Every structure is written in structure tokens, then in C-alpha cells.
Amino acid sequence: MRISGFVFLFLFSVQLFSQQKDSIPAEEDFSQYADVEVATSTIVVKKYCSQKIIGLSPAKLISAGYDFVFKNKLTADTLGNFLGNVDTIYNNYGVRFAANFPVISNNKLILNLGVNYLDFKYSFERPINNVHPLNYNLATYGLRSYGLNGTLFKPLNEKQFLIIQAQGDWNGDFKMNELPAGNSLKISGAAIYGFKPHDRRQYGFGVTRTYRAGEVNYIPVFLYNYTFQNRKMGFEMLLPARANFRYTINSRNMLFAGFELEGNSYFLKNIEKNYNFGLYNNVQLRRSEIRPRLTYEFSVYKFIWASVQVGYRLNYRFNIDDGEYYRAFGDEPPYLMNNSVSGAPYFNVSINLVSP
Helix, strand or coil: CHHHHHHHHHHHHHHHHHHHHHHCCCCCCHHHHCCCCCCCCCCCCCCCCCCCCCCCCCCEEEEEEEEEECCEEEEECCECCECCEEEEEEEEEEEEEEEEEEEEECCCCEEEEEEEEEEEEEEECCCHHHCCHHHHHHHHHCEEEEEEEEEEEEECCCCEEEEEEEEEEEEECCCCCCCCCHHHEEEEEEEEEEEEEECCEEEEEEEEEECCCCCCEEEEEEEEEEECCCCCEEEEEEECCEEEEEEEEECCEEEEEEEEEEEEEEECHHHHHHHCCCCCCCEEEEEEEEEEEEEEEEEEECCEEEEEEEEEEEEEEEEEEECCCCCCCCCCCCCCECCEECCEEEEEEEEEEECC
């Protein structure tokens, strides 16, 4: 029995070690892959330029502001039986609101849609019942504007892009609770073909239909945004509409010096309605002004920024037409009224929600 047990134990041990030896995998021979080539991808990834450059001021998603123009004079032309006169405007004041949001945003296409609102009032020196019809209309109703706009940024490749913008504004002397009349609708737009050589510069050329000069114009436009190598200074321009020299104090504080051409055409339905002229049924005020200005923009909290702007308002056009006209050059046909407004200092303050 003792010998049989020893033999059994010996045979069991031999079988066990034999199984362990067989379970060890053989070492792989990597030489068999020596002639294998790595497959190259046939997929070409196209790159696109972005709409921003380094150092550009943050885009405003929502902006609410207040505008105030100091004392100035309105020289009004003759209208019907009312002789022209000169009257003092104590001040102009009003609120501004604008909102723009991306509805499509990817590396191939960016589409922004927005709204804007302007309410501008006139405070005259004389009692409003003893003045010219234009003065009375401005003092009683002011000027108001509602607008819808859309901007499309389409990159074509790493260096080239397209910008297409369209806007519709309802401008006039209608009250807040009134629907704008059809004659108050003004359509404007622009198309720009642009280039972005590197991340600090972009420029483009295009054409626009605009009312910034008060009446409809078709003119060329030039886009230029540039940041110097020190990233402290740069230019932001869309000529002839506006231009700014930018100085960046730090990421939360910026200074600007420049100008803006601002204006539109306003349907004054209440002049014909209140004075029964009978001859006029589409009285349009061609308001346009140039605003040289200094602006300080700073971050209040994260993406909430404030803007303080001071400048001088220069009148460019304040004439009146009866109807819609396109004057490529000169003043033909003649205006119904040739008016002027004197220059005056102004300030604007706003609070803004900016893009990250």
C-alpha cells in the first residue's frame, strides 16, 4: 500500500507539471510583420477660417443703452403756408436696444438673427403749438424704429469668406401702441467677399444698399480688422459706416477712438394728417449724422460689459422728401424741405451681454 501510494503521487505530479508547461503560450514572432505597410487615409479634411481675429472686441449679444444729445438748433425750411424758422432744441434723448443670437453655428456656417429698437425724442424751447409743423411733429411724436436683421458668415476655406447681411426697419413717427405703416419699411443689406491671411488680420470688399446717409444709397464697402503684434492695439472698420482705433488695456478693459455714420429714413404720417396739406402722402425725413467719439468698454461681471461713449454729433442730412427717391449724385429731384441741425456734444451709456 505504501509503494502504491508513492507511485500514484509520482504519476500525478508528472501529469500536473506537464499541463502547466503546455499552457504557456508560445512567444510571438514579430518578424512576420516586417513587410506590412501602414495604410494611408483617403479622407481629406477641409479647414475653414473663423469669423474672429485675435484681440477683436467682444461681440454684443444683447445691448440696452441710453442716448443724450445736448442743446442744438433746428433750421426748418418753408412747408406749405408755414415759413421757415430757427428753433432751439433743448436736448434729444432716447433708448436703444439690440439683440443678436447665432441660430446656426459650426465651422462651415454661422447665421445670426437679431432685432433692434430706437426711440428718439425732441425737447423744444418754444411752446409746441406755435411752431413749424416739423418742430411740432418731432416734439409730439419723436422718431421711432423697429428692425429685424440677419447676418450670414460663410467661410470658403482657411483664407477666404463671405458675409451677407440683410435688414428691414420700420421707421416713423408712430406711437408705441400703433402698427407701423407700409411706407415706413426700409430694406437694406450688404455682401462682402473677404480674406483672412492670419489670425490677426481680416479684410474684405463689397457693396451695400443703405439708409445711413438718410436716403437710399448703393455704395462700395470696405471691411478691415487688424491687431498689431503686441496685441494691445488694432483697427476695427467697416467703411463708410464706422471706424475705430482700439487699445486694449487688459482682457477686461478697452478704449476706442473713431466715428460712426448713423441715419435712416422716417415716414412722418402725422404731418399730413394734422395739417391737411392734401398734396403730400409720403413725407419722409432723411435723418443722417456723423458721430466722432471716444468709447470705454469694460467687464462688469464675466460676460456682462458696460460701455460709456462721449462724442460730438455732426449733422449730415435732415431734409424731407415727399416720396422715395434715389439720388446717385447731387440733389435732384429737389427736396421738399432743406433743413439743417447744428452740431452738439452727446453721450451714450449701455449695458451689454457679450459672447464668450
